[in-house]
Amino acid sequence: MKNSQNTPKIYVGTYGRYNSGSLFGKWFDLSDYSDAAEFYKDCYEYHRNEFLPELMFQDWEGIPDFLISECSLYEEAFKYFKAVSEMDDDRAEAFELYCSNIVSWPANGNDLEETLEGFNEAYQGYYGGVMKDPKTEFTYQYVEDTGMLAGAPSVLERYFDYEAFGKDLFLDGYSEYNGHVFIDI
Template identity: 25%
Template sequence: MTATIDTTPRVWIGCLQCHNEGNLVGDWYSASEADKITTSKVHERVINPGTHEELWCLDHENLPITGECSPYEAAELARAIEQVPEGELPALNAWVLSGDYIEDGDGLPSISDFEERYCGEWSSFREYAEQLAEDTGLLTNVPEAVGRYFHWEAWSRDLAFDYVVLDASPHCVHVFRNL
């Protein structure tokens, strides 16, 4: 039985005034709905909620950001990444967190650029390079006696200048084209 990893973007939305007063008042919500959460919803379990007005995402899961953000920013980002197939979310997160990604006009990761650049998850860049060579027929018309002398390491190293390679796990990498 394989374990299922939950990749749902979530945020912990808290009352900023309560937080500044030393009280953690808030809860976890779906990031795509973060901009719809009201102060009364956050304070519904508080006996004397007062008239606090400002909410803030003080923590998050499965969003490609570091640090805190506004509920609006969290919702916009979550709705943008919902366009990516679930299996590619770790790659999108790695791409954005690397800082080497393309933004759309709203400052969000460009999903179309991600899809155009992402080449998949591989055990190494060398494995990707060898598959690319096979797929493109790099050595198709080269006699076998000559092909044995092809310097795979040098070719892979030179090819890597046209790609961004990011760690996916201890034994895998995500490969992105530089366009």
Template identity: 30%
Template sequence: MNLSEAKVVVTTQKETDNGSHAGDWFLLSDYGDMGEFFGAYCSYFPEENNPVFRYPAWENIPDILINEEWFCPNFFEIRDALERLDESETDHFLAWCSYHGHDIAVDDPHLLVTNYRDNHTSCPEFDYDMIEIPDDTSDYQIFNSSFFDIERNSFEIFNDNYD
């Protein structure tokens, strides 16, 4: 997976309800941040006031960052942070995040990449490739965000330095 090759189809709920499914593929490497991307697809539907956007198809984007009704607002920061890793390390990194309970969609991606690079080499005997990343974790994210009213503070408290 290479987020710099990511692309997504953007349409609106109105277009979906009308059955026209008007929309288009947007190559995310053409945009530097969420503001540019949002402006581009808003201008694609100028006749709609307050459109509800939908994302019916995507490529090279992990399912934890997108679903049909939601696109991670942190996507461009994540993409920039993952550029510090080799393409072959990306899936390993996502498995590492899943194993250690990090949510790449919410947590600081630059800090996660730094922690991954500093700490994953200290446990070479553990095979993170054996960890399966669930295809659809959005249900868990919705449950966690609505059920638990506290943020994970372990990094701020312990700073991953237990010595």
């Protein structure tokens, strides 16, 4: 996580200073912390010269919007960062899409492990390569993997409409987000 360009960082100021016209604060690299308690401890220590500082997250990088707001960081964020750091870039992007667009995690109340299990069952892969349309690319792979046309004569195979079949697949059963395909569960 330390070497990643997407290392999560937060610029932390306080509402008191902001209301006084100051953007005084500091960038905190979240990869330096093992959990939220450790992070908040450092934030309060940095702003110790203020009486009861009310922290304000004025900017952030590498943190999905569903994990952060102007005044709070979701408590499971560090577990999320650890899980994502163990994934390749495509899979990490897909997991973020899954959390935000498909299952609305963490708002849905599920824990991270349960969400990861669901993701591993639903995720079919990234299809943004050789073809212009990820859905059609997935459909070609689906037809090949299922052996759907295995017994069909080659003359008939040439007339199979992959695009039309793909539209049907994605009407009920599959979803695509930025080239990532998921089974609708």
